[in-house]
Every structure is written in structure tokens, then in C-alpha cells.
Amino acid sequence: MISVGRAGRRRGKGGEAARDRGNGRPALRWPAVAPAPGRRRAGRARQDQEATARLSAEALAAGDPTGWFERLYTEAERVDSTVPWDRESPHGLLVEWATARELSGAGRRALVVGCGYGRDAEYLGRLGFATTAFDISPTAVRVARERHPGSPVTYVTADLLDPPADWRRGFDLVLESMNVQALPPRVREAAFGAVGEPVAPGGTLLVIAAGREDEEDPPAAPPWPLTRGEIDAFGRSGLTPVRVEDLRDTGILRWRAEFHRPA
Secondary structure, three states: OEEEEEOOOOOOOOOOOEEOOOOOOEEOOOOOOOOOOOHHHHHHHHHHHHHHHHHHHHHHHOOOOOHHHHHHHHHHHHOOOOOOOOOOOOOHHHHHHHHHOOOOOOOOEEEEEOOOOOHHHHHHHHOOOEEEEEEOOHHHHHHHHHHOOOOOOEEEEOEOOEOOHHHOOOEEEEEEEOOHHHOOHHHHHHHHHHHHOOEEEEEEEEEEEEEOOOOOOOOOOOOOOEOHHHHHHHHHHOOEEEEEEEEOOOOOOEEEEEEEOOO
């Protein structure tokens, strides 16, 4: 396995690397949508962040740690707010990884975990993968289909911890991008192994996540950045770590980790 780091901290834009009061470290927040000029848009971003914190806290208190995702998506439609992680473009770390490998999905299957509105799923579809993308939120899945009419991607509502049986060992590429970090620790432990179960023999799991150092305390509300030990836990389902990258170009720690299942 290769473990690499990338030096060079700089301040982020759009709220991604605001400084944490008290220790000077960058404070992780859900990335805001591409900002428009003016205080009005900034105020909307703060409201969206507050809604995320409120809904997740209510769901946790009710013993339904994943229920807040559907509530967030439905509230976003009802009050015309923004899902904090909504983007038009695929994740940059996914694009960089795929481009470096000249990745082609021809004749191969891909699964996108927690697809949201489909930005990463559509990208993999354009690369030629027969792509299945799922989310626990029926509203997210419906909106993804509406945003991408005629898409070859198959969007389905499913639970990571209780997926369809025929997904096991069924995909050449599985993408987990910024989802497990939104789960509280007691749910996250089960998720580490579940993410890798769909990876076929000879297949790859790509994990993209926000990170924190081992000595740092996790924040009170999601997202809860992952430690290096938690990244390694994605290999629990019989996967071998190939490359774990410690990326800090945005001013905060992010992980990009590649795992492989032996053929």
C-alpha cells in the first residue's frame, strides 16, 4: 500500500476552511453551494447549515440516525433552501483520480453510495460505466431522475446497511464520497464493512472523505471527519488498501483512499 500526503495549506473559499475559534485549525463545515455575491446568499448558506444541524440532532434524539437525510431533502423543496452538499459538478477528487488513470467504464459496472442528486453518478455514466446510484432518501432519488432525464444511470432508493442481496460482489467500482462521515459512530462502524461488500473480485473501492487528526475531537454535529484508522476500516470486507492520500490543498484534511478486492 502507498500512503502519501500533499503539503501546502491555504485558506479555502466559500466557507470550506473557516478557522476554528480557539485552536486556529480549519473548521470543517458542509461545503456551501457556489456562492453568489452579496449578503443575501451568505445568509442563505448559514440557514442551510443551521437546518442541517437541527434536523440531524432531532433525528439522533429520536433514535433514527439516518432519518434526517429525507427530512433535509423534503425541507429543501418545501422552503426553497439548498442541500449543503449539492453541486452541479462531480467531486474534484473523483475527476482527478479518474483522469490520472484514463479511466474507462466500458463493459464495467459502478455503484455510487449516497448519490444525492447524482453529480458523481452522472460522471461515471459518462465514462461508460453501467452505473447504479442509490440514496436512502426517496426525495433525493426522485430529484436526481428529474434533473437528469434520459440518463443511463439507474437511480434507486436503498439503505447502505440493508442493500439488495444481488449487489454483493457485483460492481467493478464502488464510490463512497462524503457519506459515512455524516453517520454517528454507532452506525458508522457497521457502514465501514457495508461499503465494501458490493466490490467484485478484481474491483475497486474509492473513498473520498473529510479528515481529522487522531488527537482532534470530533465536532458536535455532522459532518464528523474521519481519522486515518477509520479510513483503514473500509477494508474490513476483505479489501486491500492500495493507496491512501492525505490531501490538504483546500486548507483542511481530506482523504482519498483506494481499495482493491483480490480476483
